[in-house]
Amino acid sequence: MPSNCSRRAFLVGVAATLVSLDARAEPPAAGPKVAGLTTLEARKGTARLLPEPAHATEIWGFGGKTPGPLLRLAQGEDLAVGLVNGLEKPLSIHWHGMRGDNAMDGVAPLTQAEVAPGGRFDYRRKAADAGLFCYRPSVFGATPELVGRGLKGLLVVDEPKPLEADADLLLVLDDWRLDKDGAIEGDFAAPGAGRLGSLVAVDGSPAPARRDFSPGARIRLRFANLANARIMFVGFDNIQPFVVAVDSQPCDAFEPVRRTIPAAPGARFELLFDLPQAENTTAKLVLRGIDEPDRDLAIFTTKGAKAVARPAIAALPQNPLLPTEIKLQAAKKVDLTLEPPASPGVGWRINGAPSKAYGGPPLFQVKRGSPVTLGFVNRAEVPVVMHVHGHCVRLLHDLDDGWEPYWRNGVVVPPGKTKHVAFVADSPGKWAVHDDILEHEAAGLAAWFEVK
Secondary structure: OOOOOOHHHHHHOHHHOOOOOOOOEOOOOOOOEOOOOEEEEEEEEEEOOOOOOOOOEEEEEEOOEOOOOOEEEEOOOEEEEEEEEOOOOOEOOEEEOOOOOHHHOOOEOOOOOOEOOOOEEEEEEEOOOOEEEEEEOOEOOOHHHHHHOOOOEEEEEEOOOOOOEOEEEEEEEEEEOEOOOOOEOOOOOOOOOOOOOOEEEEOOEEOOEEEEEOOOOEEEEEEEEOOOOOOEEEEEEOOOOEEEEEOOEEEEEEOOHHHEEEEOOOOEEEEEEEOOOOOOOEEEEEEOOOOOOOEEEEEEEEOOOOOOOOOOOOOOOOOOOOOOOOOHHHOEEEEEEEEOOOOOOOOOEEOOEEOOHHHOOOOOEEOOOEEEEEEEEEOOOOOEEEEEOOOOEEEEOOOOOOEOOOOEOEEEEOOOOEEEEEEEEOOOEEEEEEEOOHHHHHOOOEEEEEEO
């Protein structure tokens, strides 16, 4: 993918970037097994993001670290987490990508009251789906700062029969906006494209991450983009990757076009690939530049004895809890025209009216089990990343009545374009629909619908 193409031209092709094709990984040693109630305390901490003589950066993190502890459990187990707020800001935890259980979705003030400083809230919910999820606060108006200062982490729900691989690698991709002394810059009301940081990080440390593996090793890579606003185009050098899950849901294994994946904020991807057979050879994950140079995200080096040869890459079983068909002809059809703020201090408009976000009436109400199509009409000069909570959606084709062959939580809508998604409203409750570029959500690009 050329690094000198324009942002607009690159983004226009986002929705069409993803082409199709059984396998067991040893679980990584890091991270606690969730049993009983796990406490996550949000508090201040430090991270070394710039080299000395710059100071260590004061961050906010779960357990005082960013990303927070890896939470891991088996499919079907109960997730039981107690949030303790050790900060001076109100909090919640949103379990990004998990379907259903509205009372535990963690969106304040829509599904729960915010957790005040010194307070506590216990989350208990069933991990019905296997996959890679993430957790972060969702407090309307405050989320950009809470996440931008480091409150985020990963949740892995393991399938009963893991994919066959030599290593199971988890990566958190992020960026930071720092001053020259290493302090986080305090303006969290970024206009336009949202808050973009110049320092790109992997697992809370400056990129690139470096890992050594056996020649020919098969890697199961799971990564999440947990930046506030940066849409990351993740490329693969000297690797032939196959995507096996998108936003937590398995799909038929496919090789991404030009070996590049467009990962919007909140997006998660799972891949399988084999490293080169020769020793002392490198392969890379690369952040493809948009009007800027490419940057290495991770560098893998082959060392030692060759790994045992494995069969051809194949896929995880499809999720039987999701519908095999969406009856579009019977769907509730709702189009949302999204207009950016006309001047500073003014919020987004939805269908010509100032957004009331989660304080206004629902966009629509449907009975449980109803099919729904949502159209997102982007009138802005920047992309938006529209996310439907509690459900998985299919991206509909622009020119016919088909849909993409994988589920997702959010969809990138390029500037001046329209995208449609479809889903079955199978989870009762009040569900948020908003832009996953967090500064846009805080400025009013948010609403909700109700399933009865």
